[in-house]
Amino acid sequence: MRKVQGVGWKALVVALILLVGATAGLGAATFIYADGAAYLQNNPAACANCHVMREQYSGWLAGSHRAAATCNDCHAEHTLVAKYITKARNGFWHSVRFTLDDFHEPIRITARNRRVTEGTCRHCHADVVDQIGHEGMDCIRCHRDVGHMH
Amino acid sequence: MRTRSWILLAILATALVTALVTILLISVFERKQEARHTSFRVVELTDDTEDPALWGKNFPLQYDAWKRTVDQVRTRYGGSEALPRSPTAADPRMVVAQSKLEEDPRLKIMWAGYAFAKDFREERGHAYMLDDQTFTERQVVVKQPGTCIHCHASTYVTYKRLGNGNLTAGFEALNKMPYAEARKQVTHPVSCIDCHDPATMALRVTRPAFIEGLRALRGGEYDVNKEATRQEMRAFVCGQCHVEYHFKGPEKRLTYPWAKGLKADEILAYYDEAGFSDWTHAETGAKVLKAQHPEFEMWNQGIHARSRVACADCHMPYIRIGAQKVSDHHVRSPLLNVNRACQPCHKWDEAEIRSRAEEIQARFFRERNRAMDALVSLIGDLKAARDKGAGDAALEGARAHQRRAQFMLDFVEAENSTGFHAPGEALRLLATVIDEVRLGQLALRDGAPSPTPPTQ
Numbered sequence: 001m002r003k004v005q006g007v008g009w010k011a012l013v014v015a016l017i018l019l020v021g022a023t024a025g026l027g028a029a030t031f032i033y034a035d036g037a038a039y040l041q042n043n044p045a046a047c048a049n050c051h052v053m054r055e056q057y058s059g060w061l062a063g064s065h066r067a068a069a070t071c072n073d074c075h076a077e078h079t080l081v082a083k084y085i086t087k088a089r090n091g092f093w094h095s096v097r098f099t100l101d102d103f104h105e106p107i108r109i110t111a112r113n114r115r116v117t118e119g120t121c122r123h124c125h126a127d128v129v130d131q132i133g134h135e136g137m138d139c140i141r142c143h144r145d146v147g148h149m150h
Numbered sequence: 151m152r153t154r155s156w157i158l159l160a161i162l163a164t165a166l167v168t169a170l171v172t173i174l175l176i177s178v179f180e181r182k183q184e185a186r187h188t189s190f191r192v193v194e195l196t197d198d199t200e201d202p203a204l205w206g207k208n209f210p211l212q213y214d215a216w217k218r219t220v221d222q223v224r225t226r227y228g229g230s231e232a233l234p235r236s237p238t239a240a241d242p243r244m245v246v247a248q249s250k251l252e253e254d255p256r257l258k259i260m261w262a263g264y265a266f267a268k269d270f271r272e273e274r275g276h277a278y279m280l281d282d283q284t285f286t287e288r289q290v291v292v293k294q295p296g297t298c299i300h301c302h303a304s305t306y307v308t309y310k311r312l313g314n315g316n317l318t319a320g321f322e323a324l325n326k327m328p329y330a331e332a333r334k335q336v337t338h339p340v341s342c343i344d345c346h347d348p349a350t351m352a353l354r355v356t357r358p359a360f361i362e363g364l365r366a367l368r369g370g371e372y373d374v375n376k377e378a379t380r381q382e383m384r385a386f387v388c389g390q391c392h393v394e395y396h397f398k399g400p401e402k403r404l405t406y407p408w409a410k411g412l413k414a415d416e417i418l419a420y421y422d423e424a425g426f427s428d429w430t431h432a433e434t435g436a437k438v439l440k441a442q443h444p445e446f447e448m449w450n451q452g453i454h455a456r457s458r459v460a461c462a463d464c465h466m467p468y469i470r471i472g473a474q475k476v477s478d479h480h481v482r483s484p485l486l487n488v489n490r491a492c493q494p495c496h497k498w499d500e501a502e503i504r505s506r507a508e509e510i511q512a513r514f515f516r517e518r519n520r521a522m523d524a525l526v527s528l529i530g531d532l533k534a535a536r537d538k539g540a541g542d543a544a545l546e547g548a549r550a551h552q553r554r555a556q557f558m559l560d561f562v563e564a565e566n567s568t569g570f571h572a573p574g575e576a577l578r579l580l581a582t583v584i585d586e587v588r589l590g591q592l593a594l595r596d597g598a599p600s601p602t603p604p605t606q
Contacts, residue, residue: 004354009154009157012158013157014156019165019168023167029175030178033179051181051188051470051473054471098177099174104244105490106493106494108409108497142417150494
């Protein structure tokens with residue numbers, strides 16, 4: 001290696017190692033400080049951690065599904081891989097939008113998440129709804145407030 | 151690419167990720183701090199702290215929003231426009247709202263012989279209530295009583311001062327004063343202490359007239375401040391003033407006419423039984439009534455009240471400021487704030503919601519105009535008969551119908567929602583108005599049968 005052209009590659013590697021370490025440390029600290037582990041679990045209170053979903057959380061506390069289902073039961077698929085893909089996607093976009101304060105209020109469900117929720121409604125209520133033709137209809141259109149009012 | 155370039159790129163990427171994680175960390179930190187302290191006690195608030203600026207030191211978000219009621223914004227059918235005017239010694243206002251008398255000259259016919267026919271403007275925000283009452287031309291044409299001040303100023307501390315700690319005694323003292331004297335007893339437009347307990351910030355009713363009105367309506371010893379739910383209070387504190395009222399007896403006691411119910415015809419029945427009228431109509435000689443902003447009564451007849459949606463839910467909706475959730479104290483038309491006011495419950499886009507609301511108002515406004523034409527025609531017929539020399543006996547029946555028609559029309563006209571608070575009830579009243587006019591004109595044509603009470 002020629003040293004006259006600038007910093008040697010060894011110095012660069014050391015810099016990279018330091019930076020990766022710093023990032024990992026900062027990331028871990030942020031994760032712990034923001035109670036990131038809670039998002040990997042099932043406690044509905046975690047969804048109101050970032051203050052944006054307080055209304056939905058308090059609506060659920062007073063709603064009929066409180067006794068039967070948590071946030072994840074309706075808003076994430078019931079198979080392990082799909083569930084964590086959905087959680088990762090939502091976690092990422094929520095972090096971006098909420099950090100940049102760039103989202104519509106009151107919050108609105110996305111088309112993809114609405115499909116997920118429709119699927120979980122039908123999964124649990126299969127005994128009843130499998131007998132019904134669903135063409136062009138979805139459960140939440142009429143049963144909007146079963147999970148949370150707002 | 152050479153190894154060194156890759157390492158450089160990796161360093162850059164890592165630096166970028168670090169920067170983003172730092173931004174996230176800062177944001178999380180800020181929100182956590184905001185959530186930890188929802189208020190800061192900078193000053194000591196007591197039950198005698200009237201100045202809203204002092205409350206604002208502890209509650210700056212609410213105070214800033216409250217100050218924004220100076221905004222003058224039009225909606226399709228309501229709101230106010232800021233019109234410049236040349237100040238005079240008697241009226242130093244540089245800006246006023248548009249005159250409703252000029253917008254609809256039929257109002258002058260309806261109110262002929264009453265001060266409202268001289269000056270009646272679109273209402274402005276809470277910030278203007280005291281000035282607009284102090285300087286209206288109605289003060290010049292008529293000696294107004296101190297009773298008026300109850301809902302145009304912050305009166306809680308004044309009540310306590312005049313009543314030596316007794317709210318009702320202070321209330322009675324203000325009623326008896328001439329307006330100019332009562333005006334000297336108050337300083338601010340409606341302020342924090344008129345709705346909030348300074349120790350807990352809980353909502354609190356401070357107007358004795360509302361406490362008495364609700365007792366008349368519900369019977370017994372109903373104590374609104376002890377028995378009402380939190381959600382009821384989110385309507386009651388507004389209902390302290392946004393109501394129909396009259397000045398009862400020689401002591402001019404502010405009284406809410408609810409003993410028979412909150413509907414316009416029930417209130418009319420109350421006035422009939424009490425033999426009360428506001429003035430004698432200049433063109434017809436009828437003993438008529440003036441309705442005043444009965445928002446609380448009309449809201450009570452509508453679907454939102456039925457669904458337990460309170461005034462504050464739409465006119466002071468919750469907003470999120472950082473991690474804090476506050477009631478928007480910038481009290482205003484929900485049509486200027488559709489996403490906060492309507493969308494938490496109604497999952498449609500803003501244009502659709504606005505269009506639904508304005509369609510309700512457009513229907514109301516068309517029928518209101520029809521009823522106004524009808525009333526003006528009855529007043530014209532009565533005046534013509536009177537000019538031809540018809541006596542009181544011949545006019546009595548038609549006059550009674552004028553009184554009824556006029557009160558119910560004024561009720562929905564003075565109500566500030568262009569029919570929205572209770573669309574069905576508003577149209578029912580307008581249909582009744584038109585029928586009363588028809589009965590009045592029949593009474594003129596066929597002689598004067600005594601007026602029949604409403605059959606609903």
